[in-house]
Amino acid sequence: MSDLQIRPVDPFDDPALDAWHGVYLAAERHGREDLATPWALEELRVQLQAPTRSRRSLLFLGEVAGEAVVAGNVQLRLLDNLSQAEVLVHTAPEHQRRGHGSALLPVLEQAAREHGRTVLASDTAWPHELGPTGDGAPGIEFARTHGYSFALGDVMRVLRLPVADTLLADLAAQAAPRHTAYSLRSWVGPVPDDLVQGWAELATTLMTEAPLGEMEREPEAVDIAALREGEELGRRQGRTKLNTVALDAEGTVVAYTDIATTVHEPTRAYQWGTLVRRADRGHRLGMAVKVANLALLQRETQGLESVVTWNAEVNDHMIGVNEQLGFRAAERLGELQKRLD
Numbered sequence: 001m002s003d004l005q006i007r008p009v010d011p012f013d014d015p016a017l018d019a020w021h022g023v024y025l026a027a028e029r030h031g032r033e034d035l036a037t038p039w040a041l042e043e044l045r046v047q048l049q050a051p052t053r054s055r056r057s058l059l060f061l062g063e064v065a066g067e068a069v070v071a072g073n074v075q076l077r078l079l080d081n082l083s084q085a086e087v088l089v090h091t092a093p094e095h096q097r098r099g100h101g102s103a104l105l106p107v108l109e110q111a112a113r114e115h116g117r118t119v120l121a122s123d124t125a126w127p128h129e130l131g132p133t134g135d136g137a138p139g140i141e142f143a144r145t146h147g148y149s150f151a152l153g154d155v156m157r158v159l160r161l162p163v164a165d166t167l168l169a170d171l172a173a174q175a176a177p178r179h180t181a182y183s184l185r186s187w188v189g190p191v192p193d194d195l196v197q198g199w200a201e202l203a204t205t206l207m208t209e210a211p212l213g214e215m216e217r218e219p220e221a222v223d224i225a226a227l228r229e230g231e232e233l234g235r236r237q238g239r240t241k242l243n244t245v246a247l248d249a250e251g252t253v254v255a256y257t258d259i260a261t262t263v264h265e266p267t268r269a270y271q272w273g274t275l276v277r278r279a280d281r282g283h284r285l286g287m288a289v290k291v292a293n294l295a296l297l298q299r300e301t302q303g304l305e306s307v308v309t310w311n312a313e314v315n316d317h318m319i320g321v322n323e324q325l326g327f328r329a330a331e332r333l334g335e336l337q338k339r340l341d
Contacts, residue, residue, distance in 0.1 A: 004069070004103050009059035011048030017041075019068035020061045027071070027090035032125065035156065035331045037308060040264035043237040052233060054079045054226040058111055062104050068092070070100040072108045076115055079221040084119045085112035089142075096138075105146055113340055119216050120338045122148060125331055128155070132313050134334050148336040152213030153313040157327035159271075161304050163294055171324060172291045175284035179246065182254065182280075184288060186244040186296045190231045195245060198253030200227050206273045211312035215335055238263035242300065244293040246276075246285045255285040257293050261301060269297060271309035274318065287321050294325065 009016045021041045028038040048057060055077060062070035075086040087108045089101045112120055124139025132153045134140040140150070191199045204220035234241065239262045246255035257274040276285045297304070310333060311319050 003064050004062050004100055005064070006060055006062045006104055006107050009061050011045065011059070016061060017045060017048070017059075019063075020059055020071045023061070023068050023071040023092045024073075024090045026092050030093040032331070035125075037268075037270070040262070043239075043262065043264060046237045047233060050233065050236075052226065052229045054221075054223065054230065060104060060107055060111070062100055064095075064100075069095040069098075070104050072104045074108050074111050074115075076112075076117065077220075079223055079226060081218045081220070083117060084121060084216070084218075085115065085117035086121045087112060088122060101142060102146070109340065118340045120148070120340065121151075121215065122336045122338075123333055124336065125156070125333045128329050128332050130332065132332065134332060140334055140336075143334075143336045146338075148338045149214070150334055151215045151337040152211065152335040154310045154333040154335065155313055155319075155329050156308060156310050156331040156333060157319075157322055158330045159307040159309070159322075159325060159327045161306055162298055163326055165295075165298075167326070168291050168295050171287060175288045175291070178282075178284040179288055182246045182248055182283065182285060182288075184244060184246055184292050186242075186292050188240065188242050188296070188300055190241075191227070191243065194251075195253055196224055196227065199245065199256060200224055202253050202256055202275060202277060203273060206275050209275055209278075211314050213312070213314075213335070215337055234260070241272075242293055242296050244289040244296065246280075246289055248280065254280040255289050257286075257289040259293055259297055259307065261297075261304070266303050267305040269301070269304055269307045271307050274321075286318065287324070290321060290325065 009020050011017055021044060025038050029036045055075065058074040060072040061068055069092050071090045073088045089105055091101045109120065122143060124143060126134040126137035126139065130137055133150060200222045204222050207217050208219050239260050241258050241260050243258045245253045248254050255276040258272045259269050260272055261269045274286060274290060309322060309327060311322065
């Protein structure tokens with residue numbers, strides 16, 4: 001381990017970024033087969049070379065005798081949650097258990113500290129059958145050794161496509177009598193101008209409205225310029241977003257859901273957020289928008305085989321909605337946290 005050399009990665013240094021991504025990709029896929037959901041190199045390159053006003057990523061690479069063996073990432077939010085950072089360590093499978101991750105992690109933590117961050121978050125995945133706390137999983141044990149505590153358990157679920165039109169129609173019909181005072185609207189691509197303020201106001205509450213467990217999170221900033229910047233970034237990364245909202249009688253966005261596809265994974269889509277405003281819950285709007293959005297996905301795309309989503313282990317309501325749609329548990333994820341002294 002004494003021969004490990006750690007250096008920051010310049011996103012415009014293609015060989016360094018390629019080496020970083022090679023370690024990250026191998027570590028993400030190790031032992032997870034088709035369940036891994038890593039960022040594609042070209043998605044990452046676009047993001048790093050044009051950082052947005054809302055987020056910044058710092059990459060670090062560890063090498064031994066010129067060979068890349070460990071990769072680290074510090075993610076910083078720039079508009080909100082300014083005391084927090086996300087840190088991730090990935091060690092190449094053939095170089096694990098040699099102390100490389102333990103050597104890199106303090107470097108990441110110091111970088112976060114230098115940006116004024118005192119609360120660190122991380123995550124790690126493990127097989128579903130190991131249970132909700134992941135005891136014995138390498139990622140969990142590594143985190144605990146270095147002072148990270150288990151804060152929230154999530155479950156990855158996978159929906160195999162296509163979903164039968166009859167099932168979607170039945171679920172829509174069951175929900176319809178409960179939301180007669182609302183209308184649904186679906187589209188592909190950026191949020192329309194007449195909906196963007198309401199969309200932003202609702203979507204930025206997702207991370208604090210969803211179950212938090214022991215995680216410390218603050219509300220996200222409502223910033224239309226940042227939202228538009230993120231949409232343009234997604235377009236340049238090769239992503240397409242499919243969206244559905246529920247509107248009340250005044251045309252206010254009271255529920256939303258979105259699914260993202262990417263040219264880099266033509267057979268898999270990602271269910272992103274789904275949220276119903278507190279005052280409008282109890283009308284089956286969550287089911288209504290998700291059914292409408294899945295129908296939109298199946299009309300507008302070809303070649304997709306699955307949709308992936310994550311839910312907090314304790315989010316019984318959304319889990320129930322997803323399971324009615326056909327999502328099935330595949331893997332677990334632990335959200336971890338550490339407060340710096």
